[in-house]
Amino acid sequence: MNNTRKEFIVFLTILLISVNATSQVMKSSVTDSVILVEKKKKKKKSKKVRLPKIDLSHWKVTLPVLNDFGKPYEISPPEIKDFASNAIAKPYMYIDSTKGAIVFHALPTDSKTNNTKYSRSELREQMVPGDNNTNWTFEQGARMKGKLAMEEVTKDADGKYHRVIIMQIHGRLTNEQKELIGAKDNNAPPILKIYWDKGxxxxxxxxxxxxxxxxxxxxxDEAWDDDEGYNFPTEVGFRKFTLEIKVEKGKMVVILNNSEYAVYEGVDINRWNVFENYFKAGNYFQSRDKDSHAKVKFYELEVSH
Structure with a gap:
């Protein structure tokens, strides 16, 4: 075998080895790409579902829509636990599973409760599920804490955001007190209203x-007047924040983000113990403007007595 032939054979051998190696690399590259695509698909499929940390077993909700009797539509326990499957509730109270929150959506409608011109998508505490007649006094004490955020809200003609009441302590007359003063219902004034007010x-x-x-x-009602109000220094805007309310005989404290406090004491709070009370939380929208609305997200909500 001459040198030229030997060199040709060596060349062919090297060429075959090179082609085979390139093929293996290409196969490996394709396989890696397939694995990456499959991993991405799996990641998309396993997207985490988040649920709000809220037990609704002691709450009823009032929604901005009328029932068959022309009254505001309500869902009480135990039905409220299945609100997500209620077709009437879906536009106004629903779960955002990407954020882990219940969204309360309110807008001007004909669904208005007594003594108000505004609509609401708002929870009302029921210490005994389904019963409005069992409530608490300041002397007995109570606490409510929530984590929430304003998702969206419209502006008025002056370009200012509409206001929304996001938490309340509402007073209530006992049946005996109602009869004593000849009241038409058990409503008493709200000792506390907390607003989201322009951020x-x-x-x-x-x-x-x-x-x-x-x-x-x-x-x-006419024995009581509104105070001047207090704005917490921090602007929460559309960010997530926490609100906590603590009450005891002669004292009421509102806490923002575990760091800012509004403390109420004195004769007015002391004498408020004459009333029963219940907590409210959600979206009590303070506008009748055309095409106005607001959405409030609650991530957490807890009550203790």
């Missing part, structure tokens, strides 16, 4: 017009 948290409470009013006249 800030604003607190409003009640004060007595006459600090020496007797124990019967004190039950009347």
């Amino acid at each position: 800030k948290i604003r607190v409003k409470t009640k004060v007595l017009k006459n600090k020496f009013v007797n124990n019967t006249a004190i039950l009347l």
